[in-house]
Amino acid sequence: MEFLLQPLTLLTFLPLVGVLVLLFVNAEQKTAIRWIAMVTSLITLAVSLWVFSMFDASNPDLQLEAKYPWIQVAGWNIYYYLAVDGLSILLVLLTAFLTPISILSTWKAVDERVKDFMIFFLLLEVGMTGVFLAQDLFLFYIFWEFTLVPMYFLIGIWGGPRRVYAAIKFFLYTMAGSILMLLAILFLGIKANTFNVPDLLVRLPDIYANGTIPAATQMLLFVAFTAAFAIKVPMWPLHSWLPDAHVEAPTAGSVILAGVLLKMGTYGFLRFNIPLFPDATIQAAPWIALLATIGIIYGAAVSYAQADVKKLVAYSSVSHLGFVMLGLFALNAEGVSGAILQMVNHGLSTGALFLLIGMIYEQTHTREIKVYGGLWKITPIFGTLMLIASLSSMGLPGLNGFVGEFTILLGAFGSKAIGNPWYAGLSALGVIMAAVYILYMFQKVFLGPAGEITHHHELKDLNWREILTVIPLVVFMFWIGLYPKPFFDILAPAVEKLLSALPL
Amino acid sequence: MTPPTNTDLYTILPYILLTAWTCLLLLVDLFIPKGRKSITAALAALGIAGALGFSVTQIGIEHPGFSGMVALDGFSTFANILLLVSGLFGIALAYGYTKRMDIERGEYYTLLLFSLTGMMLMAQANDLIIVFLALELLSIPLYVLSAIARKLNSEESGVKYFLLGAFASGFVVYGTALIFGATGSTNLSVIFAQAASSSTSSLLLTIGAALMLVGFGFKVAAVPFHMWTPDVYQGAPTSVTAFMAAGAKIAGFVALFRVFTTAFPTISSDMTGILWALSALTMIVGNLVAISQTNIKRMLAYSAIAHAGYILMAFVPYGNNAVAPTAIAAGMFYLVAYAISNFGSWGVVIALEKAEGKGLELDDYAGLAKKYPALAIAMTIFMLSLIGFPPTLGMVGKFYLFRSAMAGGFTGLALIGVVTSLLSAYYYLRVVVNMYMKEGDPEVEREPWLGLTTAITAIATVVVSLVPQFLFLLASTAVLR
Numbered sequence: 001m002e003f004l005l006q007p008l009t010l011l012t013f014l015p016l017v018g019v020l021v022l023l024f025v026n027a028e029q030k031t032a033i034r035w036i037a038m039v040t041s042l043i044t045l046a047v048s049l050w051v052f053s054m055f056d057a058s059n060p061d062l063q064l065e066a067k068y069p070w071i072q073v074a075g076w077n078i079y080y081y082l083a084v085d086g087l088s089i090l091l092v093l094l095t096a097f098l099t100p101i102s103i104l105s106t107w108k109a110v111d112e113r114v115k116d117f118m119i120f121f122l123l124l125e126v127g128m129t130g131v132f133l134a135q136d137l138f139l140f141y142i143f144w145e146f147t148l149v150p151m152y153f154l155i156g157i158w159g160g161p162r163r164v165y166a167a168i169k170f171f172l173y174t175m176a177g178s179i180l181m182l183l184a185i186l187f188l189g190i191k192a193n194t195f196n197v198p199d200l201l202v203r204l205p206d207i208y209a210n211g212t213i214p215a216a217t218q219m220l221l222f223v224a225f226t227a228a229f230a231i232k233v234p235m236w237p238l239h240s241w242l243p244d245a246h247v248e249a250p251t252a253g254s255v256i257l258a259g260v261l262l263k264m265g266t267y268g269f270l271r272f273n274i275p276l277f278p279d280a281t282i283q284a285a286p287w288i289a290l291l292a293t294i295g296i297i298y299g300a301a302v303s304y305a306q307a308d309v310k311k312l313v314a315y316s317s318v319s320h321l322g323f324v325m326l327g328l329f330a331l332n333a334e335g336v337s338g339a340i341l342q343m344v345n346h347g348l349s350t351g352a353l354f355l356l357i358g359m360i361y362e363q364t365h366t367r368e369i370k371v372y373g374g375l376w377k378i379t380p381i382f383g384t385l386m387l388i389a390s391l392s393s394m395g396l397p398g399l400n401g402f403v404g405e406f407t408i409l410l411g412a413f414g415s416k417a418i419g420n421p422w423y424a425g426l427s428a429l430g431v432i433m434a435a436v437y438i439l440y441m442f443q444k445v446f447l448g449p450a451g452e453i454t455h456h457h458e459l460k461d462l463n464w465r466e467i468l469t470v471i472p473l474v475v476f477m478f479w480i481g482l483y484p485k486p487f488f489d490i491l492a493p494a495v496e497k498l499l500s501a502l503p504l
Numbered sequence: 505m506t507p508p509t510n511t512d513l514y515t516i517l518p519y520i521l522l523t524a525w526t527c528l529l530l531l532v533d534l535f536i537p538k539g540r541k542s543i544t545a546a547l548a549a550l551g552i553a554g555a556l557g558f559s560v561t562q563i564g565i566e567h568p569g570f571s572g573m574v575a576l577d578g579f580s581t582f583a584n585i586l587l588l589v590s591g592l593f594g595i596a597l598a599y600g601y602t603k604r605m606d607i608e609r610g611e612y613y614t615l616l617l618f619s620l621t622g623m624m625l626m627a628q629a630n631d632l633i634i635v636f637l638a639l640e641l642l643s644i645p646l647y648v649l650s651a652i653a654r655k656l657n658s659e660e661s662g663v664k665y666f667l668l669g670a671f672a673s674g675f676v677v678y679g680t681a682l683i684f685g686a687t688g689s690t691n692l693s694v695i696f697a698q699a700a701s702s703s704t705s706s707l708l709l710t711i712g713a714a715l716m717l718v719g720f721g722f723k724v725a726a727v728p729f730h731m732w733t734p735d736v737y738q739g740a741p742t743s744v745t746a747f748m749a750a751g752a753k754i755a756g757f758v759a760l761f762r763v764f765t766t767a768f769p770t771i772s773s774d775m776t777g778i779l780w781a782l783s784a785l786t787m788i789v790g791n792l793v794a795i796s797q798t799n800i801k802r803m804l805a806y807s808a809i810a811h812a813g814y815i816l817m818a819f820v821p822y823g824n825n826a827v828a829p830t831a832i833a834a835g836m837f838y839l840v841a842y843a844i845s846n847f848g849s850w851g852v853v854i855a856l857e858k859a860e861g862k863g864l865e866l867d868d869y870a871g872l873a874k875k876y877p878a879l880a881i882a883m884t885i886f887m888l889s890l891i892g893f894p895p896t897l898g899m900v901g902k903f904y905l906f907r908s909a910m911a912g913g914f915t916g917l918a919l920i921g922v923v924t925s926l927l928s929a930y931y932y933l934r935v936v937v938n939m940y941m942k943e944g945d946p947e948v949e950r951e952p953w954l955g956l957t958t959a960i961t962a963i964a965t966v967v968v969s970l971v972p973q974f975l976f977l978l979a980s981t982a983v984l985r
Contacts, residue, residue: 073976075830113874138903142894149888152933156941164941168933175929179922183915186907 006066007051008082011092012129014044015122027115034107037118041100044125048096055089060493062135062198077194082133086494087270090340090487091132091263094347097472098259099125102252104469105355109251109362110158117158120150121252128260132267137185137195141178147261148174151253159248166248173241177231184224188276201275208279215279222280225273232265235325236295239318246314251358254310258317258354259347266324266343270336274328278502281331285417288329293423295322300433304440309367312441313353316393319430320346326427327408330418331502335411337491342404344487345392345480349401352389352473356382359466364453369444373451379461383446385470390442392477394434400480405431416504508570515569515576518555518562518584519624525551526617533610541608542599548613549595552620556588564981568630572691575630578981582836583627583758586843587751591620593847593957594747600951601743601854607653616747619645623755630766632680632690635759639676639719642755643669646748650740657861661739668732672722679715682708692766699770706771713768713775723756724812727786737805742857745801746850749808750843757815757839761832765822772823779820780917786813787924795931800853800864803931807890810928811842817921818905821912829983830911834904837979841889841901848961849886852879855948855958869935870944879948880939882962887932889965892925897969
């Protein structure tokens with residue numbers, strides 16, 4: 001039972017305690033239920049900060065390991081193995097940080113089946129944290145697939161009018177990718193006789209060298225993992241589940257979906273694809289860069305065409321995560337660090353946008369851009385926060401988005417792996433296009449003459465709870481935008497270690 | 505012919521106990537008044553529990569008995585325990601249901617026990633004659649049980665099962681005859697030894713083995729021998745269906761595993777292709793047809809067909825000595841996962857079923873989560889387990905099956921397996937969608953034994969998936985040869 005007291009075990013499974021408590025609370029006591037969930041997620045946040053305080057940023061290796069033999073019979077070599085390093089620590093913190101914020105945002109928005117909602121939400125947190133911490137492929141796969149279940153319910157029960165369709169599409173789409181990864185995991189497990197990532201990293205070079213896994217097979221394995229992660233990211237052309245899921249999901253679901261779940265895909269590339277299949281990675285880098293660039297341009301262009309604010313932000317995610325992919329497969333220090341930071345940035349800015357959109361939607365029950373207009377005069381606080389989030393999302397210098405995108409482009413320009421500065425050049429266009437669609441949206445909604453909704457509704461500005469929900473995100477937007485060095489310092493040693501293993 | 509020794513008797517002790525108990529129960533039941541048949545149920549369960557106790561003490565003991573006619577080994581003990589537990593679940597599900605549906609008769613339980621003895625004998629059979637004996641012993645009571653409701657659809661179910669079952673038994677007998685012709689023996693080990701020597705006609709042997717495969721394929725409901733399954737599952741009383749779906753499938757696979765790995769490794773190169781095709785067809789057809797079902801019993805019937813395909817998939821590389829133990833262990837492990845989820849999901853079906861076959865449409869599950877959250881959670885767990893989704897036993901089991909197929913080099917088959925799992929997610933999730941995302945006002949029967957079965961199976965599905973070590977260990981002792 002010693003493993004229960006490991007910091008990372010605590011961090012991962014603490015929300016389960018909240019779930020257990022919630023199971024015994026009467027479903028009618030909604031306020032109590034909300035507070036239990038809130039307190040649980042705050043304690044989890046505290047534990048994540050405790051973990052962070054023990055984390056040694058100068059150490060590039062896995063830390064705070066909780067490693068115990070799990071299934072060691074019948075030729076299985078499976079460990080319960082959690083650990084954290086510079087690649088994952090920020091994402092772990094982001095998860096712990098966004099969960100209480102999302103729960104706070106549901107205070108008024110979710111009034112039906114609150115108990116079920118909170119249970120699923122806390123279960124989702126367990127899954128997400130587990131994904132970022134698991135160092136054994138079997139364990140990882142369990143967490144990875146498990147996140148689907150609560151999210152499926154969150155969309156399907158508390159979502160919009162087409163929620164059932166969106167939920168099933170989300171589930172099947174994501175599962176389609178993961179089943180290919182499952183086969184690849186089993187294949188690796190059979191060939192290397194381990195599922196544990198550090199051991200695989202030791203054994204695989206020999207296995208590749210002696211031809212047990214030939215180069216073509218390595219490529220197939222790479223593709224199988226890519227299928228799972230690319231759908232999750234989502235990379236163009238596998239993105240079609242995302243707008244549906246985002247538009248139908250309740251606000252808190254959208255925040256977590258954009259903020260954390262999509263990062264599971266990019267994190268997967270970082271943690272598994274690149275180190276496990278180094279030769280295939282280098283071979284595939286130009287192609288991934290091509291898809292990423294198409295995604296950047298395509299996502300931005302389609303965003304511009306949206307009539308629904310939430311859909312606009314959803315498509316902008318396709319564009320932003322294109323940047324992350326471009327940075328990752330630049331395979332140099334700038335690109336990869338920029339990409340990891342951009343994962344966090346996207347969680348902050350898109351999370352804030354979804355939160356704010358949700359707040360106005362609670363009042364008006366519409367997200368059509370054209371019915372708004374002139375909101376700024378009526379709701380200045382809402383307008384200000386929306387402006388900051390928008391500018392952060394489009395990458396204005398001084399805010400977090402700029403730091404990430406700039407570093408990524410810098411990396412992509414000089415990337416040997418991509419080998420063609422044109423991808424970076426075209427992607428830079430995406431930054432400009434982001435300015436176009438974001439400012440277009442902002443102008444239509446907040447400036448100009450009052451639209452029909454603005455006229456007919458007695459719109460209230462944000463209350464204290466709502467402001468409190470967004471403020472923490474805004475603080476980090478400025479912090480990362482103005483002084484990103486501490487964040488890069490956390491990443492640098494681990495990124496360097498990751499890249500030094502590549503035969504570039 | 506030497507008289508049986510104590511060791512001989514010991515090898516089949518649980519079987520003897522249960523058979524004697526059942527014969528006794530047949531008599532005792534005559535004195536139990538109508539309306540007090542719960543006593544029969546309790547006595548039947550007691551008999552099973554006793555046999556289960558003896559079976560557990562046989563863990564780790566290996567011994568041939570009756571001059572090699574039967575075998576006691578890790579495999580048979582594992583199967584016996586699984587079958588006996590299935591029998592307990594079968595009685596728990598039947599207890600309230602038969603009362604409610606007005607089909608409570610003492611012979612229900614004795615028939616169930618007789619069928620169970622047949623299944624146990626199948627697990628220990630090491631001779632084709634015993635295999636046939638066991639096959640008939642397990643099947644005939646099931647035919648009667650299917651028709652026990654004496655309603656039109658129940659009788660149709662019984663007759664259909666009987667006719668097709670008899671036909672399948674014919675294949676097994678004919679196969680046995682051909683194999684005897686080829687090798688001069690019905691003993692599995694002798695058949696293997698004879699087949700390994702060059703003088704044997706491998707053509708005759710292969711045809712014989714293929715015919716046996718037809719018979720077993722029928723019992724486990726593999727495509728294209730599955731036609732009876734949806735009709736029989738739908739028409740039979742649901743408690744019978746639940747027992748049949750688990751028990752007959754386990755017995756069929758146990759026979760297939762033992763006969764093929766013991767007697768037919770020499771012709772594995774011929775058999776592998778056939779098994780491959782059977783497995784692929786079963787997974788594809790079972791899952792595809794399940795999608796269009798609107799009746800939960802038919803849907804679960806096609807799901808049962810599909811699961812036969814998954815288990816067959818692991819068994820395809822049975823001729824490969826390095827993989828065969830894994831293949832069998834994976835198959836047995838999955839049978840456990842399947843049996844547990846199976847009884848749980850049929851339990852939920854029974855809870856919602858009304859007289860006259862009402863309450864069996866998928867739409868009848870709408871709104872279940874609001875009114876009966878615990879039942880809905882349990883059903884969700886079973887559905888996830890049948891898809892093969894974590895954190896359930898079905899996921900661990902499928903992991904094991906796919907690994908076995910891939911270790912045998914059948915990555916293509918594993919690919920078919922995962923793709924059809926994706927298909928299956930669609931129809932299993934439809935149940936979940938109805939329960940959680942649609943409005944409705946379902947009525948549920950509350951019965952203590954039913955509730956207990958559902959709770960135990962749901963908890964086991966999740967908990968055992970997190971601590972599966974002991975099951976892995978036990979399954980890996982279930983190795984043949």
